[in-house]
Amino acid sequence: MTQIFAYIPHQGGVAADIALEYPAAAAKIDASSTLTAVVTGSGPDLDKVANGLTSIYKEVIKIDNAALAYPNAEVVRKALVNVLDASAIVFAPNDTFGMDLCPGLSIKMDSAYVADAVDFEGMEGSLLKVVRQELGGAVSTHVTCDTAAGAVITLRPGAFIPVEAGAAGGTIVDKSADAGDLAAKRRFLEIVEAEVGDVDITKSDVLVSVGRGIEEEENIEIAQELAEAMKAVVSCSRPIVDAKWLEKSRQVGTSGQTVKPKVYMAMGISGSFQHMGGIKGNPFIVAVNKNPKAPIFQVADVGIVQDILEFMPELTEKVKSM
Numbered sequence: 001m002t003q004i005f006a007y008i009p010h011q012g013g014v015a016a017d018i019a020l021e022y023p024a025a026a027a028k029i030d031a032s033s034t035l036t037a038v039v040t041g042s043g044p045d046l047d048k049v050a051n052g053l054t055s056i057y058k059e060v061i062k063i064d065n066a067a068l069a070y071p072n073a074e075v076v077r078k079a080l081v082n083v084l085d086a087s088a089i090v091f092a093p094n095d096t097f098g099m100d101l102c103p104g105l106s107i108k109m110d111s112a113y114v115a116d117a118v119d120f121e122g123m124e125g126s127l128l129k130v131v132r133q134e135l136g137g138a139v140s141t142h143v144t145c146d147t148a149a150g151a152v153i154t155l156r157p158g159a160f161i162p163v164e165a166g167a168a169g170g171t172i173v174d175k176s177a178d179a180g181d182l183a184a185k186r187r188f189l190e191i192v193e194a195e196v197g198d199v200d201i202t203k204s205d206v207l208v209s210v211g212r213g214i215e216e217e218e219n220i221e222i223a224q225e226l227a228e229a230m231k232a233v234v235s236c237s238r239p240i241v242d243a244k245w246l247e248k249s250r251q252v253g254t255s256g257q258t259v260k261p262k263v264y265m266a267m268g269i270s271g272s273f274q275h276m277g278g279i280k281g282n283p284f285i286v287a288v289n290k291n292p293k294a295p296i297f298q299v300a301d302v303g304i305v306q307d308i309l310e311f312m313p314e315l316t317e318k319v320k321s322m
C-alpha cells in the first residue's frame, strides 16, 4: 500500500484549496493508498486548520512550534524531514512556497523529485507514471519516477478535481515533539499586502479577463464595454500589465491576484499555469481564442474559436438587447 503525505499550506486558519485536490491525485496513483495530511504552524490558527482537515482526511499530522508560525521553507523542511517517513510520497503545491520547499526536501530525504505534476497514470511496481506540461501547456510530457526510496512531488493547483469536504472523521496526531531543532538562517520579517487599486477583482462574480489576444491598448475599451453590459469587472493576464495597459491590481495569476468568480471569461488568454494558478473556486470558464489548440480549451467549460475583437462587440450587443 502506498503511503502519501500531503503538505497543506494555510493562512488565517483556512487551508489552501489544494487540500481538496490531493485526494483525487492520491487515488490516481493508487486507489488503496493511505493519504495523511500534514500541517505545520503555531497556536489556534493551526488547531483550526487541523480540525477542519479531519472532515477530508482520515489522519492529520500537526506540527506546532513557534518557529513555524510563518511558513519559512527552511524551517518547514527541517520539521518534515524529522517527522515524515522518507520512503513515502510527499505532495506539496507547485507554487512559490512549494518550489522553495521541495527540491531541498527531496535531497534531505534522499528521494526522487518531480515538479508540477498535472496528472498520474498509476504505478507499475515502484514506477509512478506522471504527466507534466511544457511549452505553456502546448505539450504533455509523460515521465516515470522511481518511488522505491520515496518521492517528493509538487502538484499544479487546479489540475485535480476537488473532493467535497465531508465527514472523514479523521484523527489528529500531534508530532510537535518530533520536529527537532528548527533553528534557521532565514528569518521572516513582515507581510506586505498588495495594493487593491481602483477596483477589487477578487470580489467580482463575473470577470471579463483579457490577454495578449487583445492586441492593442485601445482595444481594452471593447472588453470594458462587454464587462459593463454584463455587470462584470475587467481583469487581465500579466503581459497586459507589463505593457502598462491595465494596472497591476487587475492581474490574475500566481504573481497577481487570486480570484474566485462564478464566471471567468478568458478573452485571448492562452492558459499558462501561472495565469490559471490565480483562478480558484472552480468557476464556469468561457474561453475565446483564435487558436483551437490553445491550452485554455483543456480547462474551459465552453470554448469558442473566434477572434475576440469580433466576439466581444457581438456579445455586448446581444447582452444589451436582452
Ligand SMILES: Cc1cc2nc3c(=O)[nH]c(=O)nc-3n(C[C@H](O)[C@H](O)[C@H](O)COP(=O)(O)OP(=O)(O)OC[C@H]3O[C@@H](n4cnc5c(N)ncnc54)[C@H](O)[C@@H]3O)c2cc1C
Pocket (backbone or CB within 6 Å): 136, 210, 211, 212, 213, 214, 215, 236, 237, 238, 239, 240, 251, 252, 253, 254, 255, 256, 257, 267, 268, 269, 270, 271, 272, 274, 275, 278, 288, 289, 290, 291, 294, 306, 307, 308, 309
Ligand atoms: C514567475 C512568473 C510569474 C508569472 N505570473 C503570471 C501571472 O500572475 N499572471 C499571468 O497571466 N501570467 C504570469 N506569468 C506569465 C505567463 O507565463 C504567461 O506568459 C502569460 O500568462 C501569458 O499571457 P497571455 O495568455 O495573455 O498571452 P499569450 O500566452 O501570448 O496568449 C495569447 C493568446 O491569445 C490568442 N489570440 C491572439 N490574438 C487573438 C485574437 N484576436 N482573438 C482571439 N485570440 C487571440 C493566442 O492564440 C494566444 O492563445 C508569469 C510568468 C513567470 C515566469
